[in-house]
Amino acid sequence: EVLAPSRTRLDVTDDAAVAAVFEDFQPTAVFNCAAFHNVEVCEREEDQAFAVNARAVKRLAARCSDAKLVHLSTNYVFDGTAAEPYGEDALPNPRSIYAISKLAGEHAALAYAPGALVVRTDYAKEQPQNVAKFLAVYLRAWKWLNAHQAEGIAMMKKFYEQGGVS
Secondary structure, three states: OOOOOOOOOOOOOOHHHHHHHHHHHOOOEEEEOOOOOOHHHHHHOHHHHHHHHHHHHHHHHHOHHHOEEEEEEEHHHOOOOOOOOOOOOOOOOOOOHHHHHHHHHHHHHHHHOOOOEEEEEOHHHOOHHHHHHHHHHHHHHHHHHHHOHHHHHHHHHHHHHOOOOO
């Protein structure tokens, strides 16, 4: 069963509302797609940017003791000056309140949800139907990896040893 409340049905900054959803639904996997992502508005509304993109993530992650958390972040945590695609070990260099708040959310997800996965993408520019497709692919990958963990790790290792994506 999948629960995907809209922001009008679940305000992620309302800790009591989030707690009620966890109590009622008892999720085994949580895909956090919530974001305050209008970059220009984030510059003017710093408190709201950090409330949604960092503090809410911390509280959500803390509730994931019995659930795997997949937190969607952004490529904006980088400054965009690299000539090559950014690798997983690249150091972030956020250049806006939006990017700084999203990076803080990444740290919160990883610190408060054991085994959390942070996915950096440019999904904020995408249309909602593309985000849904993106999440469906990740959900299928998550299910497959849980069922075939050792095989999946071996495949990814081979993929990266052969040069990954170019």
